[in-house]
Amino acid sequence: MDLTKTEAVAQLNLLGKERHPFSFYCDFLAEKWCIEEAATEPSQKTFQHKIGEYNSKCEVRNLTFCKTPLAFSDFQKSFEKVIKEINLGNTFLTNLTFQTPIKTNLSLDEIYHSSRAKYQLLVPDRFVVFSPETFVKITGNKIYSYPMKGTIDAGISNAAVVILKDQKEIAEHVTIVDLIRNDLSRVANDVNVSKFRYTEIVKTNQKHLLQVSSKISGNLPFDWMQHLGDILCQLLPAGSVSGAPKPETIRIIREVESYSRDFYTGICGHFDGRSLDTGVMIRFIKKVNNQLFFCSGGGITSFSEAKKEYREMVDKVYLAL
Numbered sequence: 001m002d003l004t005k006t007e008a009v010a011q012l013n014l015l016g017k018e019r020h021p022f023s024f025y026c027d028f029l030a031e032k033w034c035i036e037e038a039a040t041e042p043s044q045k046t047f048q049h050k051i052g053e054y055n056s057k058c059e060v061r062n063l064t065f066c067k068t069p070l071a072f073s074d075f076q077k078s079f080e081k082v083i084k085e086i087n088l089g090n091t092f093l094t095n096l097t098f099q100t101p102i103k104t105n106l107s108l109d110e111i112y113h114s115s116r117a118k119y120q121l122l123v124p125d126r127f128v129v130f131s132p133e134t135f136v137k138i139t140g141n142k143i144y145s146y147p148m149k150g151t152i153d154a155g156i157s158n159a160a161v162v163i164l165k166d167q168k169e170i171a172e173h174v175t176i177v178d179l180i181r182n183d184l185s186r187v188a189n190d191v192n193v194s195k196f197r198y199t200e201i202v203k204t205n206q207k208h209l210l211q212v213s214s215k216i217s218g219n220l221p222f223d224w225m226q227h228l229g230d231i232l233c234q235l236l237p238a239g240s241v242s243g244a245p246k247p248e249t250i251r252i253i254r255e256v257e258s259y260s261r262d263f264y265t266g267i268c269g270h271f272d273g274r275s276l277d278t279g280v281m282i283r284f285i286k287k288v289n290n291q292l293f294f295c296s297g298g299g300i301t302s303f304s305e306a307k308k309e310y311r312e313m314v315d316k317v318y319l320a321l
Contacts, residue, residue, distance in 0.1 A: 005233065008033035012229030016271065019225060023049045025121055025268035025281065028261040029250075030236040034123075048112065048122040051270055051277050060114050060321055066103045067294065067317045075310045081256045082300045093175040094243040094252050096309070097297025099259050099286075100317050108287060115320045116203065119279025121268045127286040130320045132202050132211065135238055135267045135278040136184075141220045143188050143231075147180045147240040148280075149173045149299055150197075150212030151312055159210050160199045168303030169212065173197055175301070177214050179239040179246065187231045188218030204318035228276065232267075238280050241265040243299065262286075264295040283320060 003011065008026065012035065015022050021038035025047065036045055075098065082094045106114065112122035115130035122128050134146040149172050152163040163169050177193060184191045195215035202209045224231060242265075243249035253261075264286070269278030284295045296316035298309055 002032040002034060005031055005033070008035060009229035009233055011035055012232065013226055016224075016228035017226035019273040021271055021273045023047075023268075023270045025049070025123075025263065025266060026236070027263045027266040028237055028241075030233055030266070032263070046123070048124075049268060049270065050120050051279070052118055060106070060110075062105070063319075063321070064103070064105045065319060067314070068101045069310075069314045069317070070098055070100070072307070072310050075313070076306050078256045078258070079300065079304070079306045079309060082252065083302070083304070085252050086300070086302050091249045091252055092244050092301065093172055093179075094249050094256075094300050095241050095265075095297055096253075096300050096313075097241075097257060097261065097265070097295055098313060099293040099295045100314075102285070102292050102294045102317065104292065104319070106319070108285065108292075111285065111319060117283065117320045119268060119281075121281065123263075125287060127263060127284060129268065129279075129281045129285075130283045131268075131279045131281055132200070132320075133213075133240065133280040133282055135269070135280045136232075136235065136276070137278070138220065138224065138276040140275075141222055141224065143184060143218050143220050143224075145180050145184060145216045146213050147173075147176045147216070148211050148213045149176045149240060151298070151316065152210050153315065154201055154208035154210045163199070163210060163212060164197060168301055168305070168308075170197075171301045171303050172299040173212060173214065175244050176240050176299070177216065179244040180216055183235050183239055184216060184218045186234050188220050191216065191218035202320070204320055207315075207318075209315065228271070232278075236267065238265065238267060241280055241282065261295070283316070283318075 024035040026033040108128045117130035119131040133148040137144045150169040264284045294317045298312045
């Protein structure tokens with residue numbers, strides 16, 4: 001059963017104070033939450049979740065996977081609305097997303113058990129997540145964030161050099177790093193960027209992708225566990241999948257996107273009684289009336305080109321097998 005934001009904050013604070021392990025997920029706007037304690041009986045669990053576990057339980061043979069992206073002309077209409085808002089000074093960066101109908105011979109359960117990703121979540125018959133992106137980690141009294149902004153086909157000649165020198169990608173990444181640094185400063189002290197714009201490879205069923213990340217960290221108060229819910233809610237929605245400035249950009253997202261994100265681009269995670277590890281729920285497939293939809297998108301800045309952004313949105317529709 002979904003909890004409200006107020007109910008979730010109270011429960012997270014209590015579980016943190018008692019150092020009681022739990023797993024959870026929430027929607028994009030942090031309005032709906034699901035929290036399950038580690039001691040919950042398997043038959044009573046409403047979702048499955050794993051972090052950093054790559055051993056597949058299912059061997060995928062004769063995979064079929066087909067995607068039907070929206071027409072470029074439809075993408076361009078939303079893109080131009082975002083550019084207009086940028087030109088008006090209402091946003092510097094907006095993460096624009098769409099849902100793409102897909103067909104595959106795998107069920108949501110099989111996708112979950114076959115995927116290789118840092119963060120994986122299955123809500124049976126509703127949606128599956130196989131995300132490479134960390135939201136925040138808390139170890140000891142240190143909080144870390146690893147915003148991921150910038151994607152390129154790893155097969156392109158000198159792909160790492162190309163993306164690291166791309167002016168649009170630089171502007172997008174700098175904006176997000178600054179936003180996340182400011183977000184962390186709301187809950188932590190001595191926030192700093194310890195590693196800026198490094199690349200990581202992501203393997204998919206279609207091609208390999210390079211993604212650009214940075215590492216930001218800060219110091220939390222010693223009593224952070226008993227304020228766990230408050231800390232998370234002060235950081236949400238995730239800056240890397242919304243934009244800057246955050247409140248106005250969220251308004252724009254709700255106006256220009258043709259669907260409700262709901263749990264897509266929310267977060268999921270696990271608290272083991274000592275440390276917290278959470279991921280952003282990107283690489284997201286949902287089931288609606290027996291039709292599967294893959295949600296994907298990218299950041300739009302004043303340097304963006306519609307065709308490149310469209311290609312990035314399409315390239316992100318894949319299975320992490």
